[in-house]
Amino acid sequence: MTSAIRTEKLGKTYYSGFLRIPYVALQEVDLDVPEGSSFGFVGANGAGKTTTIKALMGLQRPTAGGAWIHGVSILDPAARARVGFLPERPYFYEHLSAAEFLDFYARLTDVPASERAPRITRLLERVDLLRFRDVPLGKFSKGMLQRAGLAQALIAEPDLLVLDEPMSGLDPIGRALVRDLILQERKAGRTVFFSSHILADVEAICDHVAMVDRGRLVRQGRVSELLEGATLHVEVVVRRGDVVETRRVPPAESDAAIDAARRDGWTIVSMHSVTKSLEQVLLGDVDRSRPLETKRLGVLA
Amino acid sequence: MTRALKRIQAVAANTFREAVRDKVLYSILFFAALFLLAALASREVALGDREKVVRGVGLGGISVVGAIIAIFLGVGLVYKEIERKTIYTLASKPVPRWQILLGKYFGLWATLAVEVGILTAMYTLIIGIEQGWPGSGVYVAMGMLMLELTLVTAFATLFSTFASPLSASAYTLCVYVIGHFADDLYTFGKASDNEAFKQMTLVLYRIVPNLGMFNVRTEAVHGVPIPGSEIAWATAYALGYTTAVLALAMVIFERRDFK
Numbered sequence: 001m002t003s004a005i006r007t008e009k010l011g012k013t014y015y016s017g018f019l020r021i022p023y024v025a026l027q028e029v030d031l032d033v034p035e036g037s038s039f040g041f042v043g044a045n046g047a048g049k050t051t052t053i054k055a056l057m058g059l060q061r062p063t064a065g066g067a068w069i070h071g072v073s074i075l076d077p078a079a080r081a082r083v084g085f086l087p088e089r090p091y092f093y094e095h096l097s098a099a100e101f102l103d104f105y106a107r108l109t110d111v112p113a114s115e116r117a118p119r120i121t122r123l124l125e126r127v128d129l130l131r132f133r134d135v136p137l138g139k140f141s142k143g144m145l146q147r148a149g150l151a152q153a154l155i156a157e158p159d160l161l162v163l164d165e166p167m168s169g170l171d172p173i174g175r176a177l178v179r180d181l182i183l184q185e186r187k188a189g190r191t192v193f194f195s196s197h198i199l200a201d202v203e204a205i206c207d208h209v210a211m212v213d214r215g216r217l218v219r220q221g222r223v224s225e226l227l228e229g230a231t232l233h234v235e236v237v238v239r240r241g242d243v244v245e246t247r248r249v250p251p252a253e254s255d256a257a258i259d260a261a262r263r264d265g266w267t268i269v270s271m272h273s274v275t276k277s278l279e280q281v282l283l284g285d286v287d288r289s290r291p292l293e294t295k296r297l298g299v300l301a
Numbered sequence: 302m303t304r305a306l307k308r309i310q311a312v313a314a315n316t317f318r319e320a321v322r323d324k325v326l327y328s329i330l331f332f333a334a335l336f337l338l339a340a341l342a343s344r345e346v347a348l349g350d351r352e353k354v355v356r357g358v359g360l361g362g363i364s365v366v367g368a369i370i371a372i373f374l375g376v377g378l379v380y381k382e383i384e385r386k387t388i389y390t391l392a393s394k395p396v397p398r399w400q401i402l403l404g405k406y407f408g409l410w411a412t413l414a415v416e417v418g419i420l421t422a423m424y425t426l427i428i429g430i431e432q433g434w435p436g437s438g439v440y441v442a443m444g445m446l447m448l449e450l451t452l453v454t455a456f457a458t459l460f461s462t463f464a465s466p467l468s469a470s471a472y473t474l475c476v477y478v479i480g481h482f483a484d485d486l487y488t489f490g491k492a493s494d495n496e497a498f499k500q501m502t503l504v505l506y507r508i509v510p511n512l513g514m515f516n517v518r519t520e521a522v523h524g525v526p527i528p529g530s531e532i533a534w535a536t537a538y539a540l541g542y543t544t545a546v547l548a549l550a551m552v553i554f555e556r557r558d559f560k
Contacts, residue, residue: 057393059559081395091386093315095322107311108394110304152390 004070004160004191005033005056011064012051025051028065029217031210033193035159038186040202040223041195043212049195050088052212053164057085069160081109084153088164090145094138098129098148101137102155109156123151128177143174150181161185163194167201179205231273238266248274308396312404313411320374320412329373330416333366337423341431352432353522359428360439360518363420364446368477370416371409371450375457376469378405379554388559399551406458406547413450417443438521441532448539449515453477455543456510459550462557479505480512510542 012026026048033039043049054060056067056074072079092101102120111119124130127147132140137148146166153161166182167175182192182205196202202209203223210220219226234254236247238261245266249257251273258268320326340358379402382388391401421443428435456476460469479486483506490502514535517527 054559057389059389059392061556061558077395077397079395080393083393083395085390085393087386087389087393089386091389093319093387095319096315100318104311104315105390105394108308108391108396110307149390 002035002071003032003068004035004037005031005067005193007031007052007056007065007067009065010052010055010062010067012055012060013063024215026055026062026212026215029212029215031067031217031220033191034208035191036186036189037191037208038182038206039191039193040206040209041193041212042197042199042202042209043195044197048212048215049197050164051215053162053195057083057162082156082159084156084158084161086146086149086153086161086163086166088168090142090149092137092145092148092152094136097134097136098124098140098151099133101148102151105152106155111156119155119157123154126154127151127181143170146170146174147177150178154185158190160191160193163192165196166194167196167198175201234271234273236261236271237269239269240264240266244269305397305400308400309404309407312391312396312401313406313408316378316405316408317411320409321415325373326370326412326416329366329370330419333362333420334423336362336366337420337427341427355431356428356435356439357518357522359424360442360521363417363424363443364449364516364518366420367413367417367446367450368453371413371454372457372470372473372477374409374412375454376461376464376466376473378409378458379461380464380466380469383557383559386559392559398555402458402462402551402554403547406454409454409458410451413454414447417447417450436521436524438517438524438527441527442518442521445515445517445527445532445535448535449512452510452512452539452543452546453480455546455550459546459553462550462553476509477512479509481516482513483509483511484513511538514538 007029010026010029010031011024014023014025015021016023029048029052031052041049041052051060055062056069058074058077058080061075067074069079070082074080093104096104099120102123103116106116106119121130121133124133127150129144129147129151132144137145140148146169150163150166153163161182163182166178170178179201182194186192186205206223208221209223209226211218231251233248234251234257236249236254236257238245238247247257247261254271258271261268337359340355340362382391382405392398421440424439425435453473453476457469457473460472464472486502487506490499490506493499493502514531517531519525520527
């Protein structure tokens, strides 16, 4: 499978102040986002998610390594020709109406003139903003801006969607809308790469996941593979007469446990595996012993 | 039209639209109109040819207002995009940064052209009613003013790529003021006995644009013809200098990180 995004030892160090004190924000990140995947990029606040995304989107130059989108170096603006991007917080031109806003980005992404108007109407309808097409963005609520931003990301009908914390700060209806939209795009064959610090969202939507912690990539892979072997125990509910019992047995001993219960006259009411959540699997990889200060001083080993 | 031109045009149109929807601009225009009307009052206190004083004050007012708008809008041109973080969606599009910068510059230039056009029309109307229609020299002077603003805006854009609006305003204002006294600075330095001062003024004279060459308002007011060669030289100077300043702005903008 080809890569929608690939990074090799991607790094970013900031220098601040007169003495140019280094701050390592990202170090040796090797990401591989397969085409057509729904890829969750997770990590705590300040872990390096947004720095990675900004580098990919040409907003910050990496100080080490390289990155490619659809095989084109991110240093070339053409790498972003088939990419739709929604930044972490929706900051858009307040003087533009929703329709003008989308028209502006359609022009910038070379959408043919004949297709612009129908596409804008279609997208505004999709994000439930058609009624507000002539309202300036300055009067939009945060949720409405987020939806307008999503429409903006989709205006060029991109093959890859990069969404930075698309659900943060949204109400439950807004979150459901974004989640549905991501699932629809994935179904349409597009690659969706999105960052989040809410692992439940990632588990519900993604087939691939990567985790960054303090500027380093700690794990990546298919969600199903990461959860493989993550069964904690099997819960077996048995009944004999009026007595109901719940028994927790190790996965490897579940068959034997059921046979033994039956021999003793118990009826099996139900059984199910209790597995680790994605959160438990990923957080197991986070090294909490390493102090954050080492990175701030730029003396990472 | 090539893709690059279409994108530059899209950014320019957006910049123009943003400027004309800004209420502050209308306040400046309103006060400029008041100033033009007030220029009529200057004849009451003027000595000599009072009609020429009124015409001179009017043209001077348009030139100052033009410079104020160029500096006011120019210094925030790039900075505001970064500060308001609208740059995130703009610079992440498959558009080279130089095209973004040029689009923003041309959008501001178009705003200035419309402003100067409106003020010139108001001037024509006021002077026309008061003294009879002004001669063609006035329009040549306004054309030269646009050349000057082309250059001043380029400096404002350059400073906007790396400095806050306050600092960028101070830098642009310095260029504007020193630029208008470039000839005097040169003469002053030449007359000095201090070698270090002489060298410093010479360096300043060579670095800072000579904005005095665009001022043909006195000729326009007195009806003195402005030679074509002077206009041609001023045009070449403004375009050459502007290209160099914008090229430097593009290099800085290209290397900027947006945090």
